[in-house]
Amino acid sequence: MKRARLLIFVVLAGLLTPLGVWARPVTPPQVQPQAPNVPNFFVDPSFFDVTTTPGSTIQLTFQTYNNSTNSEVLDFRFRFDPTTAGITAVDPADINDVPAGASVTVIANITIGPAVALQTYALRLRVADTSGVTSLTRLIDIQIRVVAPTATPTRTNTPTATAPTATNTGTPGRICDGNGGTLNDKFEPNNTRSQARRIEVDVPQVHAICPVGDEDWLLFGGLEGKVYTIDVSQMVDGLDLSLTLYDSNGNQLAFNDDFPRNNDPSDIKPRIQSWRAPANGQYYVKVRDSAGRGFIDALYTVVLNSESYGPTPTLIPEICKDLYEPDGLPEIAPLIVVGEVHPDHRLCPRGDADWVKFFGKAGKEYSIFTSELSVGADTVMVLADRDGTTIIDFNDDYESGLDSRIDFAPFVDGFYFVQVKNVGDVGNQFIDYTLTFQIKTNANQGEPTMQPTATFEDDITPTFEDDVTPTSDPDRTATATGTATRTPTSAYPTPTNSSSNKLPNFDTRSNGKFADPAFNKVWAYADAPVASGQAVRSWLWGPSSGQARAEVYDQAPGGLRQVQYFDKSRMEISDFEADRQSQWFVTNGLLAKELIQGQIQIGDSNYVQRSPAQINIAGDLGAASAPTYASFSNLLGATSDRTGQFADQQLARSGKVSAYAGGVSDAAKLVHYVPQTGHNIPSAFWDFVNRQGLINQNGRTQNGQVMDWVFALGYPISEAYWAKVYVGGVEQTVLVQAFERRVLTYTPSNPADWQVEMGNVGQHYEQWRYR
Structure with a gap:
C-alpha cells in the first residue's frame, strides 16, 4: 500500500523559527466527516x-491532524496563493511521514512591507496531501488589517463583538497572539517566569492556553506561615x-495534576491545596496542559485563596489523606518493614x-515508634495481635x-498490627508525625528477650472514645512501653521448625558489603574487571x-524479599529456596518504569501509587532545566x-517534544526495533548493550559478552531523546532512553x-521511595 502523509497547524507566536513539532496522538477538537477507510x-x-502595522512580521502557527482510518502515513506541502505587492509570505517547509492519529505544528511567516497601504488584505494558504493516496487539499484563509502605528508599537488584534464562550471551537476573528491583545487572555504575554503576571488573593483570573504548548506564569507575594x-x-x-509552585530561586515546592473533588473521577481540574508559605517572598505558579495541548478558547479560571495564619486553619477534607491512606482499619493496614521510615503520617x-x-519473627525484638511530631500531635500507640483486635501493648x-x-x-512468626491515634482525637491537615520500625535485638540462639506476663481479658480491650483515650499523667513515671503484658495462651502457639514459621535472616544494615553472596557474584561478572x-x-x-x-513483595515467602541498592539499579532475591544457579x-x-509511572510494585499485580519522580533523569540533580523521570510519563x-x-x-x-536542531550522527541512527514494547534503539545504545569485553566468570577473568541486556535493562519503554542537562555545572547535550530497569x-x-x-537509577529510586 502506498504510504500516505500529513499536515500541520498554526498560531500567532513571537519567534521566527520554522519548526515542525511532533505531538502525541490527540482527539481533534473538530473531526470532519469521512467515509470508512479513507x-x-x-x-x-x-x-x-x-x-498589524506596516514594516511588521507576523507568525501564524497551524495544527494539522492526520485523521486517516486505515493507518495511512501522509505527506504535506504548504503553498501561499500569490500575494499583493509589499506582502511577503514564506511557504513553510514540507512535512513528511506523519502517522495516522498524529498532529504536527508548523509556523508560517508573513512580512508586511513598510510602504503597504493601510487597508485589509486577504491571503490563502493551501495545505495539500501529496502522498498520492487521495491528494486532498485544505485551505487556511487569513485576513490581515494593516493600520497606522499607535503610541504602542505592538500590533493588536481587532476585538470581536462577542466575548469568548467556554468551548474549544475557535471562532473566526479571535486568535492568541501572545501580546495581550486578544479577548481570550488579557494577561499575555506571561509565557515565562520573567513574564509572570501578579495574581491577588481571592481575585479570580480568566486565562487561555493558546497556542499549543502555551504556559501561563503567575506570581504572588506570600507571607510566612500563611496558608494558601x-x-x-x-x-x-x-x-x-497542571499546577506547579516555585520559590523565587526556581525550586519546585508543590505540584498537582488532577485533584480529587467529591470522588468524581471525571473532574480533573488541578489544585494545590492548603500550602503554607515557609517565608516572606515572591512565589511563582506555572499553569500548563499536561499533554501540551492548546487551542482558541481554551479557557480556565484560576484563583489564589487565602486561608489562615494559625496552626489550625479550617479543615480541608480533601487533604486529610496522606500517602498511606486508606489505613483506618487493620484489614487495610499498609505494611512497614524492618528499617523502614514512614514520614508525614497525617492525623486528620x-x-x-x-x-x-x-x-515479626520469633527470637527477635523490634521497636516501633513515632517521632518528628508537629504542633498539635501527641500520639498514642497500640500493638495488636495477629487477629488485629487482641491488644498486646500500648504506649x-x-x-x-x-x-x-x-x-x-x-x-x-506472623503479621502484627499497630494503631496510632492522637490524644483527645484532635486532628487536622497540619498534624503529622513520622513512624519508624526497626529491629532492636537479634536473639535467635536464646529465649525471646521480652516475655509478656500479665493478662488482658477480652472484655476490657481498650477503646478510644473521648472519655477513655490514654493521656499523659504528670504524676506517673515514664516507661519505655506500656505495662500491658500477658501470659502466652493458644493465641501464641509454640514455634516449630517448619518452614512456614522460619524466614531468612534479612540483612538491613549492609552498606558497602554484599547482603548475599549471590549479589556479589552478579556484581563481579561485569564490574569486578572495572574495579580492578x-x-x-x-x-x-x-x-x-x-x-x-527487606522490602515487601506479595509473592515472596512471608511477604518479604531481600534487596540491595547500587548506584545504577537494585538487586533482589524474592525466594531463597529457588535455584541459586539460575x-x-x-x-x-x-x-x-516505577519512577516514570509513579508506581511502587509490591507484588506481581499490586502497586502503591505515587506521583512520578520529579528527579532529574540525567546530570546534576540540582539543575532546574533537565528532564525528570516525570517528563517521560506521557511518552x-x-x-x-x-x-x-x-x-x-x-x-x-x-x-514537551520538539525537533532537535543540533544535528545527528551515526550514533543516533535507529538500528533495532523492539516489538515487545514498540520502541527503537539507536546505534550507540545497541552497540553498548551487545559489546564484548573482560568479565569475571566464577572468579576467573576472561573475554565474553558484558551483559545480557534484557536481564540488565529490560525492554525500552520510550524512544531516545536529546536533552540539555548539566554535568558538574557545565551544560551538556545528551541522548537519553528509558528502559524498564535502567x-x-x-x-x-x-x-x-x-x-x-x-543512569544512577538506583540512587534516584531509593531517594524517591524513602524520602
Whole structure:
C-alpha cells in the first residue's frame, strides 16, 4: 500500500523559527466527516484575523491532524496563493511521514512591507496531501488589517463583538497572539517566569492556553506561615491542566495534576491545596496542559485563596489523606518493614486512626515508634495481635516526650498490627508525625528477650472514645512501653521448625558489603574487571554495594524479599529456596518504569501509587532545566519501526517534544526495533548493550559478552531523546532512553569508553521511595 502523509497547524507566536513539532496522538477538537477507510486530514484553525502595522512580521502557527482510518502515513506541502505587492509570505517547509492519529505544528511567516497601504488584505494558504493516496487539499484563509502605528508599537488584534464562550471551537476573528491583545487572555504575554503576571488573593483570573504548548506564569507575594490554596475552579473540555509552585530561586515546592473533588473521577481540574508559605517572598505558579495541548478558547479560571495564619486553619477534607491512606482499619493496614521510615503520617480529620502491619519473627525484638511530631500531635500507640483486635501493648508518652514507642518480641512468626491515634482525637491537615520500625535485638540462639506476663481479658480491650483515650499523667513515671503484658495462651502457639514459621535472616544494615553472596557474584561478572582496572568502561552496577533492605513483595515467602541498592539499579532475591544457579535467582528491579509511572510494585499485580519522580533523569540533580523521570510519563506509548532513521527529537523538562536542531550522527541512527514494547534503539545504545569485553566468570577473568541486556535493562519503554542537562555545572547535550530497569545516556563529548553510561537509577529510586 502506498504510504500516505500529513499536515500541520498554526498560531500567532513571537519567534521566527520554522519548526515542525511532533505531538502525541490527540482527539481533534473538530473531526470532519469521512467515509470508512479513507485517509483524511484537517487543519485547525482554518481562519485568522490579524491586525498589524506596516514594516511588521507576523507568525501564524497551524495544527494539522492526520485523521486517516486505515493507518495511512501522509505527506504535506504548504503553498501561499500569490500575494499583493509589499506582502511577503514564506511557504513553510514540507512535512513528511506523519502517522495516522498524529498532529504536527508548523509556523508560517508573513512580512508586511513598510510602504503597504493601510487597508485589509486577504491571503490563502493551501495545505495539500501529496502522498498520492487521495491528494486532498485544505485551505487556511487569513485576513490581515494593516493600520497606522499607535503610541504602542505592538500590533493588536481587532476585538470581536462577542466575548469568548467556554468551548474549544475557535471562532473566526479571535486568535492568541501572545501580546495581550486578544479577548481570550488579557494577561499575555506571561509565557515565562520573567513574564509572570501578579495574581491577588481571592481575585479570580480568566486565562487561555493558546497556542499549543502555551504556559501561563503567575506570581504572588506570600507571607510566612500563611496558608494558601491555588485552584483552577473552571476549565473547558479538552484541557487537562497542571499546577506547579516555585520559590523565587526556581525550586519546585508543590505540584498537582488532577485533584480529587467529591470522588468524581471525571473532574480533573488541578489544585494545590492548603500550602503554607515557609517565608516572606515572591512565589511563582506555572499553569500548563499536561499533554501540551492548546487551542482558541481554551479557557480556565484560576484563583489564589487565602486561608489562615494559625496552626489550625479550617479543615480541608480533601487533604486529610496522606500517602498511606486508606489505613483506618487493620484489614487495610499498609505494611512497614524492618528499617523502614514512614514520614508525614497525617492525623486528620478528628478521630483519625492510622494502622500499619509488620512481620515479626520469633527470637527477635523490634521497636516501633513515632517521632518528628508537629504542633498539635501527641500520639498514642497500640500493638495488636495477629487477629488485629487482641491488644498486646500500648504506649502514650515515651520517656519525657510526646512520642510513643513499643518494644516487642513475638513468640511466633506472623503479621502484627499497630494503631496510632492522637490524644483527645484532635486532628487536622497540619498534624503529622513520622513512624519508624526497626529491629532492636537479634536473639535467635536464646529465649525471646521480652516475655509478656500479665493478662488482658477480652472484655476490657481498650477503646478510644473521648472519655477513655490514654493521656499523659504528670504524676506517673515514664516507661519505655506500656505495662500491658500477658501470659502466652493458644493465641501464641509454640514455634516449630517448619518452614512456614522460619524466614531468612534479612540483612538491613549492609552498606558497602554484599547482603548475599549471590549479589556479589552478579556484581563481579561485569564490574569486578572495572574495579580492578583491568577493563576500561562505564559501570553496570557501580563501584560498590549500597543499602540493603527487606522490602515487601506479595509473592515472596512471608511477604518479604531481600534487596540491595547500587548506584545504577537494585538487586533482589524474592525466594531463597529457588535455584541459586539460575540467572533469575537474583533479579533486577523495574526501577525506571516505577519512577516514570509513579508506581511502587509490591507484588506481581499490586502497586502503591505515587506521583512520578520529579528527579532529574540525567546530570546534576540540582539543575532546574533537565528532564525528570516525570517528563517521560506521557511518552511510553508504542511507536512504529523507524529502523534506518535517526533519533532527532529533543525533550524538555515539561515533557514537551520538539525537533532537535543540533544535528545527528551515526550514533543516533535507529538500528533495532523492539516489538515487545514498540520502541527503537539507536546505534550507540545497541552497540553498548551487545559489546564484548573482560568479565569475571566464577572468579576467573576472561573475554565474553558484558551483559545480557534484557536481564540488565529490560525492554525500552520510550524512544531516545536529546536533552540539555548539566554535568558538574557545565551544560551538556545528551541522548537519553528509558528502559524498564535502567536509563541509558550517550554524551558525545565524553571519552569514547564513557560516552554511553547507565543512569544512577538506583540512587534516584531509593531517594524517591524513602524520602
